[in-house]
Amino acid sequence: MITEPADTAPEDELIVRIGRGTSAATDGLSGKREAIVRAATSLFLRHGYQGTSTDQIAAAASVSKQTVYNQFRDKKTLFQEIILGVTATAERFANGLPDELARVRADEDLEPALRGLAHRYLAAVLNPQVLALRRLIIGETNRFPELAAEYYERAPARVLAALTDVFADLCGQGLLTGDPTDAAEDFAFLVLGRALDHGMFHIDDAPVDTAQARRTADRAVTVFLAAYRRRP
Amino acid sequence: MITEPADTAPEDELIVRIGRGTSAATDGLSGKREAIVRAATSLFLRHGYQGTSTDQIAAAASVSKQTVYNQFRDKKTLFQEIILGVTATAERFANGLPDELARVRADEDLEPALRGLAHRYLAAVLNPQVLALRRLIIGETNRFPELAAEYYERAPARVLAALTDVFADLCGQGLLTGDPTDAAEDFAFLVLGRALDHGMFHIDDAPVDTAQARRTADRAVTVFLAAYRRRP
Amino acid sequence: MITEPADTAPEDELIVRIGRGTSAATDGLSGKREAIVRAATSLFLRHGYQGTSTDQIAAAASVSKQTVYNQFRDKKTLFQEIILGVTATAERFANGLPDELARVRADEDLEPALRGLAHRYLAAVLNPQVLALRRLIIGETNRFPELAAEYYERAPARVLAALTDVFADLCGQGLLTGDPTDAAEDFAFLVLGRALDHGMFHIDDAPVDTAQARRTADRAVTVFLAAYRRRP
Amino acid sequence: MITEPADTAPEDELIVRIGRGTSAATDGLSGKREAIVRAATSLFLRHGYQGTSTDQIAAAASVSKQTVYNQFRDKKTLFQEIILGVTATAERFANGLPDELARVRADEDLEPALRGLAHRYLAAVLNPQVLALRRLIIGETNRFPELAAEYYERAPARVLAALTDVFADLCGQGLLTGDPTDAAEDFAFLVLGRALDHGMFHIDDAPVDTAQARRTADRAVTVFLAAYRRRP
DNA sequence: AATGAATGAGTATTCATTCAT
DNA sequence: TATGAATGAATACTCATTCAT
Numbered sequence: 001m002i003t004e005p006a007d008t009a010p011e012d013e014l015i016v017r018i019g020r021g022t023s024a025a026t027d028g029l030s031g032k033r034e035a036i037v038r039a040a041t042s043l044f045l046r047h048g049y050q051g052t053s054t055d056q057i058a059a060a061a062s063v064s065k066q067t068v069y070n071q072f073r074d075k076k077t078l079f080q081e082i083i084l085g086v087t088a089t090a091e092r093f094a095n096g097l098p099d100e101l102a103r104v105r106a107d108e109d110l111e112p113a114l115r116g117l118a119h120r121y122l123a124a125v126l127n128p129q130v131l132a133l134r135r136l137i138i139g140e141t142n143r144f145p146e147l148a149a150e151y152y153e154r155a156p157a158r159v160l161a162a163l164t165d166v167f168a169d170l171c172g173q174g175l176l177t178g179d180p181t182d183a184a185e186d187f188a189f190l191v192l193g194r195a196l197d198h199g200m201f202h203i204d205d206a207p208v209d210t211a212q213a214r215r216t217a218d219r220a221v222t223v224f225l226a227a228y229r230r231r232p
Numbered sequence: 233m234i235t236e237p238a239d240t241a242p243e244d245e246l247i248v249r250i251g252r253g254t255s256a257a258t259d260g261l262s263g264k265r266e267a268i269v270r271a272a273t274s275l276f277l278r279h280g281y282q283g284t285s286t287d288q289i290a291a292a293a294s295v296s297k298q299t300v301y302n303q304f305r306d307k308k309t310l311f312q313e314i315i316l317g318v319t320a321t322a323e324r325f326a327n328g329l330p331d332e333l334a335r336v337r338a339d340e341d342l343e344p345a346l347r348g349l350a351h352r353y354l355a356a357v358l359n360p361q362v363l364a365l366r367r368l369i370i371g372e373t374n375r376f377p378e379l380a381a382e383y384y385e386r387a388p389a390r391v392l393a394a395l396t397d398v399f400a401d402l403c404g405q406g407l408l409t410g411d412p413t414d415a416a417e418d419f420a421f422l423v424l425g426r427a428l429d430h431g432m433f434h435i436d437d438a439p440v441d442t443a444q445a446r447r448t449a450d451r452a453v454t455v456f457l458a459a460y461r462r463r464p
Numbered sequence: 465m466i467t468e469p470a471d472t473a474p475e476d477e478l479i480v481r482i483g484r485g486t487s488a489a490t491d492g493l494s495g496k497r498e499a500i501v502r503a504a505t506s507l508f509l510r511h512g513y514q515g516t517s518t519d520q521i522a523a524a525a526s527v528s529k530q531t532v533y534n535q536f537r538d539k540k541t542l543f544q545e546i547i548l549g550v551t552a553t554a555e556r557f558a559n560g561l562p563d564e565l566a567r568v569r570a571d572e573d574l575e576p577a578l579r580g581l582a583h584r585y586l587a588a589v590l591n592p593q594v595l596a597l598r599r600l601i602i603g604e605t606n607r608f609p610e611l612a613a614e615y616y617e618r619a620p621a622r623v624l625a626a627l628t629d630v631f632a633d634l635c636g637q638g639l640l641t642g643d644p645t646d647a648a649e650d651f652a653f654l655v656l657g658r659a660l661d662h663g664m665f666h667i668d669d670a671p672v673d674t675a676q677a678r679r680t681a682d683r684a685v686t687v688f689l690a691a692y693r694r695r696p
Numbered sequence: 697m698i699t700e701p702a703d704t705a706p707e708d709e710l711i712v713r714i715g716r717g718t719s720a721a722t723d724g725l726s727g728k729r730e731a732i733v734r735a736a737t738s739l740f741l742r743h744g745y746q747g748t749s750t751d752q753i754a755a756a757a758s759v760s761k762q763t764v765y766n767q768f769r770d771k772k773t774l775f776q777e778i779i780l781g782v783t784a785t786a787e788r789f790a791n792g793l794p795d796e797l798a799r800v801r802a803d804e805d806l807e808p809a810l811r812g813l814a815h816r817y818l819a820a821v822l823n824p825q826v827l828a829l830r831r832l833i834i835g836e837t838n839r840f841p842e843l844a845a846e847y848y849e850r851a852p853a854r855v856l857a858a859l860t861d862v863f864a865d866l867c868g869q870g871l872l873t874g875d876p877t878d879a880a881e882d883f884a885f886l887v888l889g890r891a892l893d894h895g896m897f898h899i900d901d902a903p904v905d906t907a908q909a910r911r912t913a914d915r916a917v918t919v920f921l922a923a924y925r926r927r928p
Numbered sequence: 929a930a931t932g933a934a935t936g937a938g939t940a941t942t943c944a945t946t947c948a949t
Numbered sequence: 950t951a952t953g954a955a956t957g958a959a960t961a962c963t964c965a966t967t968c969a970t
Contacts, residue, residue, distance in 0.1 A: 032933080046374060050282035054961060064935050066963080071933090075961065132374075138432045139371015142278060142364075145435050152433035160426075186455050189425025194392075194417045197428075200370045201384035203377050223418050226459035264951085286944060296952045298946080307944065496954085510838060514746035518940060528956050530942080535954090539940065596838075602896045603835015606742060606828075609899050616897035624890075650919050653889025658856075658881045661892075664834045665848035667841050687882050690923035728930090750965060760931045762967080767929095771965065 033071045035061040041082050045132040049079055049140050079140075080147055086133055090155035093124055097162040101170070110175050110229075111221060117166075118191045118217035121159070125192055126208045131199045138200070160184050167228075177230045186227070190220035265303050267293040273314050277364045281311055281372050311372075312379055318365055322387035325356055329394040333402070342407050342461075343453060349398075350423045350449035353391070357424055358440045363431045370432070392416050399460075409462045418459070422452035497535045499525040505546050509596040513543055513604050543604075544611055550597055554619035557588055561626040565634070574639050574693075575685060581630075582655045582681035585623070589656055590672045595663045602664070624648050631692075641694045650691070654684035729767050731757040737778050741828045745775055745836050775836075776843055782829060786851035789820055793858040797866070806871050806925075807917060813862075814887045814913035817855070821888055822904045827895045834896070856880050863924075873926045882923070886916035 039060035043052040054075055058065040072078035100117055124130065141148040163184035170176045176183060195216060271292035275284040286307055290297040304310035332349055356362065373380040395416035402408045408415060427448060503524035507516040518539055522529040536542035564581055588594065605612040627648035634640045640647060659680060735756035739748040750771055754761040768774035796813055820826065837844040859880035866872045872879060891912060 048282065048371065048374065050280065051375065053959075055959085065961095066936085067934055069962065134432075135370050135373055138367050139280065141367055141433055141435060142280065143283070148433040148435075152430065156429055156433075182451060185426045186422055186452075189421040189429070190418055193421025193425045197388055197421070198384065200366075201373055201380040201388075203373060219414060220418075223455075223459040227455040285942075287942085297944090298953085299951055301945070302950065512746065512835065512838065514744065515839070517938075519938085529940090530957085531955055533941070598896075599834050599837055602831050603744065605831055605897055605899060606744065607747070612897040616894065620893055620897075646915060649890045650886055650916075653885040653893070654882055657885025657889045661852055661885070662848065664830075665837055665844040665852075667837060683878060684882075687919070687923040691919040749963075751963085761965090762932085763930055765966070 032061070032063050032067055036063060036068055036071055036078070037082060037085070040078055041086065044079060044082060045129065045136055048136060049075075049143065076144075080144070083133075083137060083144075083147055083151060087151050087154050090130070091158055094155065094158035094162045097121075097159065098165050098169075101166045110170070111225060114187075114221045114224070115214075115218055118187070118220050119214055121188075122191050122195060122213045122217055123208050123210070126195055126199055126213065128205050128207070131196075135200060160188060163187060171230075174230055176228045178228050183224075183228050187220070187224050190223055191217060264293070264295050264299055268295060268300055268303060268310070269314060269317065272310055273318065276311060276314060277361065277368055280368060281307075281375065308376075312376065315365075315369060315376075315379055315383060319383050319386045322362070323390055326387065326390035326394045329353075329391065330397050330401075333398045342402070343457060346419075346453045346456070347446075347450055350419070350452055351446055353420075354423050354427060354445045354449055355440050355442070358427055358431055358445065360437050360439070363428075366428075367432060392420055395419060403462075406462055408460045410460050415456075415460050419452070419456050422455055423449060496525070496527050496531055500527060500532055500535055500542070501546060501549070504542055505550065508543060508546060509593065509600055512600060513539075513607065540608075544608070547597075547601060547608075547611055547615060551615050551618050554594070554597075555622055558619065558622035558626045561585075561623065562629050562633075565630045574634070575689060578651075578685045578688070579678075579682055582651070582684055583678055585652075586655050586659060586677045586681055587672050587674070590659055590663055590677065592669050592671070595660075599664060624652055627651060635694075638694055640692045642692050647688075647692050651684070651688050654687055655681060728757070728759050728763055732759060732764055732767060732774070733778060733781065736774055737782065740775060740778060741825065741832055744832060745771075745839065772840075776840065779829075779833060779840075779843055779847060783847050783850045786826070787854055790851065790854035790858045793817075793855065794861050794865075797862045806866070807921060810883075810917045810920070811910075811914055814883070814916050815910055817884075818887050818891060818909045818913055819904050819906070822891055822895055822909065824901050824903070827892075831896060856884055859883060867926075870926055872924045874924050879920075879924050883916070883920050886919055887913060 036057065040052070040057045043056055043060060047056075054065055054068055057078075058068050061068070068078070072081060097117070100120070101113055137144075137148050137151050160181075161184075164180045167176055167183040167187070168180035171178075171180055171183075195213075268289060272284070272289045275288055275292060279288075286297055286300055289310075290300050293300070300310065304313065329349070332352070333345055369376075369380050369383050392413075393416075396412045399408055399415040399419070400412035403410070403412055403415075427445075500521065504516070504521045507520055507524060511520075518529055518532055521542075522532050525532070532542070536545060561581070564584070565577055601608075601612050601615050624645075625648075628644045631640055631647040631651070632644035635642070635644055635647075659677075732753060736748070736753045739752055739756060743752075750761055750764055753774075754764050757764070764774065768777065793813070796816070797809055833840075833844050833847050856877075857880075860876045863872055863879040863883070864876040867874070867876055867879075891909075
C-alpha cells in the first residue's frame with residue numbers, strides 16, 4: 001500500500017548475510033536472498049512486522065514475491081531469521097567487551113578505563129538502528145515471545161554477563177568490592193538507564209550526541225565507584 | 233512461536249473513562265463508549281495496534297462497527313485517546329510520589345524511607361499491564377511518534393521530575409548532596425533498570441515477585457546512598 | 465480468472481432459498497444472499513469446488529467479495545450450505561414416491577404402475593442437473609467426506625427406503641414375494657444402473673430421451689417381476 | 697470436514713509404466729518418468745486434479761519441477777496420460793472375463809459359475825483404488841469430457857461388452873434366453889449397483905468385505921437367472 | 929535432459945471505512 | 950444515534966509455467 005521508493009536509509013551496518021550460501025561460488029545465486037534480507041530489515045525496522053507487507057518487501061528487493069517465499073518459508077520465518085541475524089551483531093559487541101578492560105593494571109588506570117568502557121557502551125546502544133531494533137522486538141514480544149527472549153539472552157543479558165566477567169576480574173585484582181553480578185547491573189543501568197528509556201520513546205535519526213554521552217558516562221562511573229571501589 | 237493468550241485478562245485497572253460524557257446525565261449514552269474503550273484497550277494491549285481490527289473491537293464491545301466510528305472517527309483516534317487515557321493513570325502515580333517522602337525528617341529515617349519508595353516504584357512499574365502498555369507504545373513509536381513522546385513526558389519523565397523534587401527537598405534538609413536531577417535519574421535506574429529491561433522482552437502475567445523486588449530496591453538504595461548521602 | 469458473463473444456464477430448479485431470512489420482511493435484505501447461492505450453485509456445478517473462485521462467485525452474483533464472506537463464513541461453508549440445500553430437493557422427491565403406488569389394488573394394475581414409477585424415477589435421476597450434482601459431490605468425496613455421506617443418506621438411500629416401503633406394502637397385499645429391501649435395491653439398479661453409470665462419465669445437456677427411458681424402465685420391470693412377482 | 701489422509705497409501709497396483717521408454721535400454725532414463733507417474737497418480741487419486749500441485753508432484757517424485765514439464769508438457773497432459781495408463785489395467789480385467797466362463801458346459805455348472813464371476817467382478821470394482829479412480833474421473837468429467845468418455849469406453853463399457861459375449865455364448869449353448877446385451881447390463885447392475893452407488897460417496901480404505909460381497913453376488917445371480925435362465 | 933530460481937497472475941480471506949435504514 | 954450490510958483495496962500465500970545454468 002504505502003510505497004516508499006526513495007528508501008535509502010543505510011541500515012547496512014546491521015544487515016548481515018544470513019543463510020546458507022556465503023561461499024564465492026553461490027554469491028551470485030544468493031544475491032537475491034541478501035537483497036531480500038536488506039530490504040526486509042529496513043522495512044521491518046521502520047514499519048514493524050505487521051506494518052510491512054510481503055509485497056513491499058519483494059518490491060523493495062526488486063524481486064518477485066514468490067522468490068521471497070522460495071528463500072524464506074513464510075513471513076514469520078523471514079522475520080525471525082532477520083532478527084536473529086541482526087542479534088548476532090549485538091552478540092559480537094558483547095563478546096568484545098572484556099578485552100577492552102584487560103589492560104587495566106593499576107589503581108590510577110581504573111576510572112578512565114571504566115569511563116571509556118561506559119562511553120563506548122552507551123554509544124553502541126544509542127545507535128539509532130540499535131534502538132529501532134529494540135523497539136521492533138519489544139513491540140512484537142507478544143507475537144514472538146521466544147524470539148524476544150532469545151534476543152534478550154544474546155544481547156542485553158550477554159552484555160551483563162561480559163561486564164560481570166570484567167568486574168569479577170577487577171575484584172580479583174583488588175580494585176573493586178561487592179558482588180560482580182550486582183556491579184555489572186548497576187554499572188549498566190547507571191550508564192544506559194535514562195538514555196535508553198528516553199530513546200525507546202523518541203525517534204531520532206541523528207547520531208549520538210557524543211559530548212552528552214561522555215558526561216553521562218563520566219557521572220555513571222563516579223556513582224558506580226562511590227559504591228564499588230575498594231577502599232584501602 | 234506466535235502465542236495468543238486467552239481473551240480474558242482483566243485490564244480493568246488501567247481502563248479509565250475517556251472522553252466527553254463522564255457526567256451522570258450522559259452515563260447512559262456513553263455506556264457504549266466506555267465499552268468500546270474497555271474492549272479496545274484490552275485488545276490493543278494484547279495484540280497491538282495493527283493486530284487489532286475494528287471488527288474485533290466492535291464485537292468485544294458488543295457494539296456495531298459504525299458505533300465505533302461514530303464515537304471515535306477512526307482507528308488512530310481511538311488508539312490515541314486510549315493511550316492518553318491510560319497515561320493519566322501513570323501520571324497520577326507520579327504526582328503522588330513526593331507526598332510519600334514528605335515526612336522524612338531525621339537522618340535515621342532516610343534509608344528505610346527510600347527503600348519503601350523504591351519498592352513501591354518498582355512494583356508499580358513491573359505491573360504486567362504497565363509493562364504491556366510500555367511495549368505497546370514503544371512498538372508504535374514509529375507510527376505514533378508524538379503519542380510516544382507525550383506518554384514519555386507524562387509518565388517516565390513525570391516520575392523523574394517528582395523524584396527530583398523529593399531529592400531537592402532532601403538536599404535542602406541536608407540529608408543528601410549532589411544535583412537532585414542527577415540523583416533522581418540514578419535512583420530511578422538503579423531501582424528499575426534491570427527489571428524493566430528484562431520485563432520488556434518477557435511476557436509474564438504473574439504478579440511481581442515481592443521478595444525479589446524488595447531485594448532489588450534495597451540494593452539500589454544502598455548504592456544510591458553511597459554516592460549521594462551527605463557525609464558529615 | 466475465467467469470466468463467463470453470458471452465464472445463463474437455468475439451474476433454477478435446483479436452487480432453493482437457503483438460510484435464515486425467508487419472511488417477506490427480510491426478502492429485500494436476503495436478495496443478495498439468494499443471488500450468491502444462485503451464482504455459486506451454477507459455478508460449482510460446472511467447474512467444481514476448487515475450480516470456482518470466490519471472485520467468480522462474487523462477480524457472477526454482482527456482489528462484492530466481502531458480502532459473500534458476510535453471508536457465508538467461508539467458501540467451505542457456502543459449498544456445504546448449497547449442497548445440503550439442493551439435497552433437500554432430492555429428499556422431497558424421495559418422500560413423494562410412496563404415494564405414487566398407494567393406489568395399486570389389483571394384480572392387473574401392478575405392472576403398469578411399476579413401469580410408471582420406474583420411468584419417473586429414471587427421468588428424475590437422469591436430469592442433467594441431478595447428474596451434475598452427483599458428479600460434483602462424488603468428485604469432492606475426499607475433501608468433504610461427511611457431506612458426501614449426508615447427501616447419500618438424504619438422496620439415494622432415502623429413495624431406497626421409500627421403495628422398500630412401497631414393496632413391503634405390495635408384499636403385504638400378496639402381490640410380491642421376497643425381502644422388500646432386496647427388492648428395492650434390485651428394482652432401483654435394474655432401472656437406473658446402466659443409465660446412471662453412463663451419465664456419470666458423459667456431459668449431456670440435452671433433456672432425457674423419453675422413449676429410451678421408457679424402454680429401459682419397461683425392461684427393468686419385466687426382469688424385476690420375473691424374480692419378485694408372487695406366483696399363485 | 698476436510699480430511700487429508702496420510703500420504704502413504706500404496707496405489708502401486710494401479711500404477712503402470714506409461715509412455716515411450718519401456719524397453720530395458722531406456723529404463724535408466726525413464727526411471728524419473730516412472731517416479732513422476734507413481735507420485736502423481738497417488739496424489740491425483742487422493743487430492744484430485746486441482747488439489748494437486750506440480751510442486752507436490754515434483755517433491756513426491758524427488759525430481760525438479762522442470763523435469764516434470766520436460767516429460768509431460770503440462771499438468772493436463774500428465775493427468776490424461778496417467779488416467780489412460782491406469783485405464784489400461786481396467787481394460788485388461790475386462791478382457792479376461794470371457795475366459796472365466798468358457799468352461800461352463802452343463803446346466804448344473806451355470807449357477808455356481810455365474811456366482812463366481814459375479815463375486816470376482818464385484819470385488820474388482822469395489823477395490824478402494826478403483827473406486828477412487830472412478831471418483832476422480834467423474835469429478836473431472838466437466839473439465840476432461842473426452843477423457844471421461846474414453847475411460848467409460850475402455851472400462852465399464854468394455855466389461856459390459858465382455859459380459860455380452862459371455863451371455864451370447866451361453867444363449868448359444870441353450871442355457872440362457874433373451875438379448876445378451878440386456879442380460880449383460882442387468883447382470884452387471886444387479887451385481888454392482890448398490891455397492892457402487894454407496895462406494896462413490898464413502899471413503900473406505902478397508903478392503904472389500906468378502907462375505908457381504910458373496911451374498912450380494914449370490915442374490916444378483918438368483919434374480920438374474922429368474923429372468924434369463926432358459927426353461928425347458 | 930535436469931536443476932534451482934524466478935515469474936506474474938491467482939488463491940481464500942480480512943482490512944478500515946461508509947452507506948442505507 | 951445505532952445498525953447490518955456493503956465496499957474496494959489489501960493481506961499472506963500458492964499456482965502453473967519458464968528461464969538461466
